[in-house]
Amino acid sequence: MTSSEQSALVVGGGVIGLASAFRLARAHFAVTLFDPTPGMGATHAAAGMVAASAEITPGEEANFRLQSGALGAWRALAEELGEVTGKELTLREVGTLLVGWDRSDRRLVDQYVDVANEFGVQPQRVRRDDAPALFEGVTGRISEGLLIAGDAWVNPDQVVELLSEANQILGVEVVNETVTSVSSAGNRAHANTITASFDRPLGLIATGVGALPAGVVSPHRNRIRPIHGITVRVCGLDRSDQPMIRSYVRGRTVYMVSRPGGYNVLGATSEERSESTVQVGELERLLRDALEIVPDLDSAAVVETRSGLRPASDDLRPFFEVLEGGRWAWSSGHFRHGVTLAPLAAREALRFAEGVE
Ligand SMILES: Cc1cc2nc3c(=O)[nH]c(=O)nc-3n(C[C@H](O)[C@H](O)[C@H](O)COP(=O)(O)OP(=O)(O)OC[C@H]3O[C@@H](n4cnc5c(N)ncnc54)[C@H](O)[C@@H]3O)c2cc1C
Structure with a gap:
C-alpha cells in the first residue's frame, strides 16, 4: 500500500x-x-x-x-x-558462558557442543585458570566452560x-x-x-x-498455548562487562543476565500452564539453582519476581x-x-x- x-x-x-x-x-x-x-x-x-x-x-x-x-x-x-x-538503546554484545554443575550436567554441555557444531557454531572451551574474569562470581567447583560469542542482551x-x-x-x-x-x-x-x-x-x-x-x-x-515462566531480579554482583552465564544444574537450565549497577535477571522457569501466579516451589528451585552456580548471590537483594506467559505455537x-x-x-x-x-x-x-x- x-x-x-x-x-x-x-x-x-x-x-x-x-x-x-x-x-x-x-x-x-x-x-x-x-x-x-x-x-x-x-x-x-x-x-x-x-x-x-x-x-x-x-x-x-x-x-x-x-x-x-x-x-x-x-x-x-x-x-x-x-x-x-x-x-541510546543499550544493546550489549557480551556473549554467553555456558557451564555444567555436576558430571551429568557437563555431559549436557558436551551434547550442546555437538548440536552447535552441527548448526555451524563453534563455541570456545575456556578454563578458569586461563581467563579468571570470565568466571567471576561462579562457584569454584566449576573450572571450565564454553564461551559462546555473538550473544547479546537488551533491557x-x-x-x-x-x-x-x-x-x-x-x-x-x-x-x-x-x-x-x-x-x-x-x-x-x-x-x-x-x-x-x-x-x-x-x-x-x-x-x-x-x-x-x-x-x-x-x-x-x-x-x-501459554508456557508460564518467571524471572527473579536481584541486586548485588555486577558482571555486566562479562558474558551472560548459562548453566545446566541437575538437568535444568538457569541463566543470569547482569546489567550495569549489579542488577541481575535470573531465569527462567518453564511450565505448561496458564496462570501467572508464582509458585513457591518454582521460585525455590530457580533461586537454589542460581545460588549453586553463583554463590555470591546469597547476599544479593531481591528486587522483584516477574511472571509471564510465552506464546507457543x-x-x-x-x-x-x-x-x-x-x-x-x-x-x-x-x-x-x-x-x-x-x-x-x-x-x-x-x-x-x-x-x-
Ligand atoms: C520468563 C520469561 C523470560 C523470557 N525471556 C526472554 C528472553 O530473554 N529473550 C527473548 O527473546 N524472549 C524471552 N521471552 C519471551 C518473550 O517475552 C515473548 O516471546 C514476547 O514477549 C512475546 O511478545 P508479544 O508482543 O507477542 O506478547 P506480549 O508481550 O504478551 O504482549 C501481548 C500484548 O497484547 C495485549 N493484548 C492481548 N489481547 C488483546 C486484545 N484483545 N486487545 C488489545 N490488546 C491485547 C496484552 O495486554 C499484551 O500487552 C521470555 C518470556 C518469559 C515468560
Missing part, C-alpha cells in the same frame, strides 16, 4: 506489536495501537537475551537460523530509535519505553482498550472495543497469549499469517524468543502492509 491513505490498526502492545507499530510508522503509516496495558504481557517478564547461539536446541535448527539474523536487526533498530528519540523495560516514546513522536495513536472483535468488509479491516469502532485498510494482531478478538479465524489452524515456531479477507495478519508464536525476534517480526508486518492493495 503506497497511496496517501496509508494507515493501520495494531492490536496488542507487547514487544511484537510495539516494534511493528514503530516499523509501520517509520514507513509513514498512520498507526492506531490498542492495548489496555502496553508492555505488561510476556514482554514484562523477559530477560531480554538476544542469544541465538546459547539457545541452540536439538530439532530447532529453523528457529536458530531465523534468530541468527536478529542481532543485526537489533543493531539497526537501536540506531533508528536513537534517530527518533535521541536516546525489555527500556525497549518498551523507547519504542513507546518513538511511536508517540511518530504520531502513533494509543487506545488503552481491549479489542473485542475484528472483521474484514468493504476492503477495510474493522476492530471493535466496548466503546468504539475503528476501520482502516489493514490490521495486525499481536496479542501474545491473550484471548483472540472474536472474528479471528486461522485458515492455517495456527493456535497458541504447535511446532514452537513463530508465524505471520494473513487471515481470511487479506486485511488482517496475525503475528505470534514467538515463544521464548519474542524479544529476540521483534525487529524481524516488525519487518514482516511492513512487508504485509506494503503488499495490501
Whole structure:
C-alpha cells in the first residue's frame, strides 16, 4: 500500500506489536495501537537475551537460523530509535558462558557442543585458570566452560519505553482498550472495543497469549498455548562487562543476565500452564539453582519476581499469517524468543502492509 491513505490498526502492545507499530510508522503509516496495558504481557517478564547461539536446541535448527539474523536487526533498530528519540538503546554484545554443575550436567554441555557444531557454531572451551574474569562470581567447583560469542542482551523495560516514546513522536495513536472483535468488509479491516469502532485498510494482531478478538479465524489452524515462566531480579554482583552465564544444574537450565549497577535477571522457569501466579516451589528451585552456580548471590537483594506467559505455537515456531479477507495478519508464536525476534517480526508486518492493495 503506497497511496496517501496509508494507515493501520495494531492490536496488542507487547514487544511484537510495539516494534511493528514503530516499523509501520517509520514507513509513514498512520498507526492506531490498542492495548489496555502496553508492555505488561510476556514482554514484562523477559530477560531480554538476544542469544541465538546459547539457545541452540536439538530439532530447532529453523528457529536458530531465523534468530541468527536478529542481532543485526537489533543493531539497526537501536540506531533508528536513537534517530527518533535521541536516546541510546543499550544493546550489549557480551556473549554467553555456558557451564555444567555436576558430571551429568557437563555431559549436557558436551551434547550442546555437538548440536552447535552441527548448526555451524563453534563455541570456545575456556578454563578458569586461563581467563579468571570470565568466571567471576561462579562457584569454584566449576573450572571450565564454553564461551559462546555473538550473544547479546537488551533491557525489555527500556525497549518498551523507547519504542513507546518513538511511536508517540511518530504520531502513533494509543487506545488503552481491549479489542473485542475484528472483521474484514468493504476492503477495510474493522476492530471493535466496548466503546468504539475503528476501520482502516489493514490490521495486525499481536496479542501474545491473550484471548483472540472474536472474528479471528486461522485458515492455517495456527493456535497458541501459554508456557508460564518467571524471572527473579536481584541486586548485588555486577558482571555486566562479562558474558551472560548459562548453566545446566541437575538437568535444568538457569541463566543470569547482569546489567550495569549489579542488577541481575535470573531465569527462567518453564511450565505448561496458564496462570501467572508464582509458585513457591518454582521460585525455590530457580533461586537454589542460581545460588549453586553463583554463590555470591546469597547476599544479593531481591528486587522483584516477574511472571509471564510465552506464546507457543504447535511446532514452537513463530508465524505471520494473513487471515481470511487479506486485511488482517496475525503475528505470534514467538515463544521464548519474542524479544529476540521483534525487529524481524516488525519487518514482516511492513512487508504485509506494503503488499495490501
Ligand atoms: C520468563 C520469561 C523470560 C523470557 N525471556 C526472554 C528472553 O530473554 N529473550 C527473548 O527473546 N524472549 C524471552 N521471552 C519471551 C518473550 O517475552 C515473548 O516471546 C514476547 O514477549 C512475546 O511478545 P508479544 O508482543 O507477542 O506478547 P506480549 O508481550 O504478551 O504482549 C501481548 C500484548 O497484547 C495485549 N493484548 C492481548 N489481547 C488483546 C486484545 N484483545 N486487545 C488489545 N490488546 C491485547 C496484552 O495486554 C499484551 O500487552 C521470555 C518470556 C518469559 C515468560
